[in-house]
Amino acid sequence: MSIHLLPLPGIPAIHPGDDLAALLAAAIENARVGTRPGDILVICQKIVSKAEGRVVALEDVTPSAFATSWADEHEKDARVVELVLRETKRIVRMERGTLIVETGPGWVCANAGIDQSNAVSEGTVTLLPVDADASARGLRASLRERLGADLGVVITDTFGRPWREGQVEFALGVAGIAPLEDLRGGVDLNGRELGVTLIATADHLASAAGLLMGKSDAMPAVLVRGVTGCAPSPEEPAEGRALIRPAEYDLFR
């Protein structure tokens, strides 16, 4: 019952309109690892966003007065700040040049997940997918057609964390797996109620794949083989958005 993290090399630079499922299926075939029941495909958000055309040319963005004033104060690109604000439902922190925001779907992250590095081309940025769960479901369906296999799909993004240095891969969109393992009501080895009650399996999967994704998005897709216990339950939708803590239960918003 060991777990294997299999890199899927050879995925080319992605451009809007590319058939990402076809490219992922080809990468899986070229890796000559086959597919097995329970395999989970973990892919970074950026190639999904690019394929879906979530790409903006900065020269087309006219920043608001608010975006311009804050950008000038902190030596940021006002057009990028403008795009961050357009993706933002609520600002969580706006301090020392850092913008931590809640996006439309409810993710709390720096700069609304907008990243200028590894863009389609110089002068463009990528936005997060509009609905990463829908993206994951679409890829899963298309990969089923192409490979005849029911892969789990996790779409990841790179997140900073309060209190901890460094960034990690966490899950955004999920299809075909349970993002959370619910242990509430379980008991420990002494028969005592468990302290840990909800494991963020999808984030564990994202971070495991992060060991191979590495710098510069050079390895945007990883196949994870051998994980058990994350089959989706019929009662709960297998959606990444289940990882978003509702604001009313959150002590840090």
Add this chain to the structure above:
Amino acid sequence: MSIHLLPLPGIPAIHPGDDLAALLAAAIENARVGTRPGDILVICQKIVSKAEGRVVALEDVTPSAFATSWADEHEKDARVVELVLRETKRIVRMERGTLIVETGPGWVCANAGIDQSNAVSEGTVTLLPVDADASARGLRASLRERLGADLGVVITDTFGRPWREGQVEFALGVAGIAPLEDLRGGVDLNGRELGVTLIATADHLASAAGLLMGKSDAMPAVLVRGVTGCAPSPEEPAEGRALIRPAEYDLFR
């Protein structure tokens, strides 16, 4: 260049004074996976704490008036609250029955990492190791003697996160690997400065192992094989405490 996560079954329940390195070495030998250069042993904090005697019998704890008043208000065990406060340097949030604190070494976590489940016995709790980096270094040295192999060591704990549901394994103590991969100054595929600048490799390792540790601490140790790029640099100490964000750079303390 795939990565293998190898479970190490058969580790018995740990008690204060147990020779943990001997038990881990036996588990590695019994797993018949050998050791290879670059192998990293990921182990959960609780077995380290127990072996080091960081176990407190609640009947020996006399809670302060402050601990008693807060515990009564939120239906908590005042003796546990008292222990949390004794491990605390600063309270970050104290709301709705949740205590998020900064521990002596600087970790920000719920209840100072004190967990009542899977304790040595009913009526006891385990505290975090006094210095998880020292614990990791000690285990590494002892495993080198026993196995003749230079394993990296990561000691993990289960953390909740602001904004996200579910808990994940993150790193506390580290030996023999670089906990952070520093990409500052690097460039992306377009030659543009990287947006992601510091990857928390040790947290990726912890979360990857979390896929196998699962519920009830039934699998407290995992061997990770095939990770590259985390050799410690001669200039930077390979210490988990590098993952603690200094308070002055933290927007959420």
